[in-house]
Amino acid sequence: MQETIDLIGHRELRNLQRYTRETGQPTKLSDLDLEPMTSFxxxxxxxxxxTIHYNKTTKRRYNANEVTHKEWVYKYNDDPEYVEALRRVIELSRKHLYDLPENLACPPGCAECCSGYEPFVSRVDVQRIADHLKMSYDDVMNEYVVKRDSADGFSVGWLRKVDAKGASSEDTTDKCVFLMGSRSGRYYCGIYQARPADCGAFTPIGCEDVDTALPRRGEYKPGRPFEPNRKRAARNGRMSK
Ligand code: SF4
Ligand code: SF4
Structure with missing residues (x-):
């Protein structure tokens, strides 16, 4: 093991000497930090x-802490290849900033997933939706759920799809019965506070359906919430007061 480290040391020494010859910058092996960069x-x-600052340590003293860090400086002397690589790394970082947990948000009004997927619902989901809409459990099952028990009995079905005219649909690419709004950028969930756990757990991480044309910033005001068809429910005598 020691031998291996020595070999690395000698190789790095040769690299440093070459670097000194080429750049004129003073270098010596003791300047080389072989410790891993555990945090920067x-x-x-x-x-x-x-210049990278890394491996910050804090020594706690009686009346003041001493904070130190290590520093790695690379002088690239306008090396065009290096500058180009750096530019690409920065660009990629900016692009993927949206993937960071603190920025995790769908572009407002997207809701593409509310048309391509059927959220499964459990009994708890159905009851929550029923309470939210002031309906009975059975009414919600009849009106808004395609009944299909999962093998383990946890799911009792999935949310119904409706076509452009609001009629019940078998086409899974049609929109969720609770999706409100006229078009992408204006969509919103009509039962947001009571939506199924399946919907709440859906995240835009790795989402391939995102409508990239939509802006991510700006204020978004959802419209009126979903209202059950009270006339039809009353006609069927199923609506609770
Ligand atoms: S970005 Fe993806 S997860 Fe978010 S609303 Fe659009 S389709 Fe759904
Ligand atoms: S319940 Fe709401 S969030 Fe879930 S699919 Fe329907 S519209 Fe989308």
Whole structure:
């Protein structure tokens, strides 16, 4: 093991000597930090250098803490290949900023997933929707759920789909019965507070259906909530007061 480290040390020494010859920058093996970079705190980039601060440690003292970090500086001397690689890394980081947990949000009004998937519902989901709409459990099952018990009995079915005219549909690409709004960018869930756990657990991470044309910023105001068809329910005598 020791031998291996020595070999690495000698190889790195040769690299450092070559680097010194090529760049004129003073280097010696003791400057080389072979400790792994376990955590880094910041990256600064100027026209010639990339500086990384890492492995911050805090020594707790009586009246003041001593905070130290290590520093790695790479002088790239306008090396065009390196600058290009750096530019690409920064671009990719910006692009994937949206994937960070703190930025995890769907573009408002997207709701593409409310048309391509059928959320499964459990008894608890159905009861929550029933309470929200002031209906009975059975009414919600009859009106809004395609009944199909899962093998383990947890799901009792999935939310019904409706076509553009609001008629019940077998086409799984049609929209969820509770989806409100006229078009992408204006869609919203009509029972948001009571939506099935399946919907709540759906995240935009890795979502391939996202409507990328929609802006992510800006205020979004959903419209009126979903209202059950009270006339039909009254006609069927199923609506609770
Ligand atoms: S981004 Fe994906 S998960 Fe979010 S609303 Fe659109 S389709 Fe659904
Ligand atoms: S219940 Fe709401 S969130 Fe779930 S699929 Fe329907 S409209 Fe979308």
């Amino acid at each position: 705190q910041s990256i600064e980039i100027d026209e010639e250098h990339v």
